[in-house]
């Protein structure tokens with residue numbers, strides 16, 4: 001018998017790789033944070049002596065969901081201003097509130113709230129963009145979650161930095177500080193084409209090449225963004241970024257809504273990734289991302305929630321369902337983005353976009369044990385002909401029962417183990433009183 005830390009047996013295991021595989025009555029052996037083996041439960045019981053055996057007889061085990069785009073700390077501005085177009089929302093509400101309140105403490109408290117919410121929705125890794133990334137890093141570590149922190153760059157002064165160069169320098173210092181943390185990675189995060197200068201993009205391209213890290217940017221979100229770029233630079237944002245050398249396999253283009261066929265071709269040829277945020281796009285009336293066309297051309301596409309101020313949930317289960325439905329409605333093709341593809345978008349595709357597909361995104365021996373269990377015994381999930389279809393079209397985040405990151409159990413039958421929910425809620429209420437007394 002081989003001694004291991006944990007054996008998790010489940011009614012179904014959907015490893016995501018190889019695609020389409022659904023295993024029944026299987027177990028996942030976990031040791032030292034890694035998946036050791038995926039095998040039939042009866043065989044596992046004879047082969048492994050587990051310090052802890054978790055039996056999930058009415059559950060499906062899948063890889064942890066990856067939120068490919070968020071601003072975690074914005075949970076503290078959830079519902080502050082709704083039902084407004086993007087620029088009115090940003091300049092009339094979000095930016096003024098951020099100017100008054102954003103601090104290291106604000107970002108830590110908001111990010112920890114976000115981590116708790118995301119864990120309870122089956123999210124094990126998030127790709128973040130916000131001020132004070134070092135505070136989000138500390139919150140992710142406190143929650144024991146995996147995170148890609150954005151080294152934010154924005155030209156106008158903020159409570160975080162006077163200009164883009166200072167902001168990048170501070171982010172690079174944070175990357176040095178947290179360099180030894182295996183759960184954390186850092187990406188360059190120029191906010192958007194309309195808030196970042198050519199000179200700053202040139203520095204970002206050089207840094208991304210030197211450090212071999214992703215570039216995470218909002219791109220082609222609104223018609224106004226494109227019109228402004230045409231006025232100022234004589235070309236659309238994507239072409240401007242191409243001229244500046246920003247496009248390539250390191251780039252994660254968030255939203256990517258307004259794209260010509262030539263631009264989709266350009267994204268495909270340069271190996272760019274897309275983070276699709278369907279709820280945010282609908283709520284801000286930004287438009288419909290051409291997700292089916294992106295897939296048809298081979299552009300790797302994942303899913304993000306965006307921030308809680310523009311969604312207003314960090315609910316990847318809802319986002320996956322919406323992505324699958326919206327792709328059909330927007331393309332007029334009911335076969336667009338089938339359930340298995342929607343699930344792949346939020347696991348292996350997102351891992352690939354982050355450059356982490358050797359470590360996470362599927363349940364394969366040797367990968368880190370970032371896993372979630374979804375319970376399927378409820379009346380609402382009965383009967384079950386196709387477990388993948390149920391995950392995408394039937395289940396909600398309340399069905400997520402267990403979550404592991406790096407082999408460590410963080411959510412046990414819907415209870416957060418390391419996070420004090422009462423304390424987080426009390427802090428969020430204090431911030432509400434400060435933001436809008």
Ligand SMILES: [Zn+2]
Nearest residue numbers: 071218306307
């Ligand atoms: Zn965003």
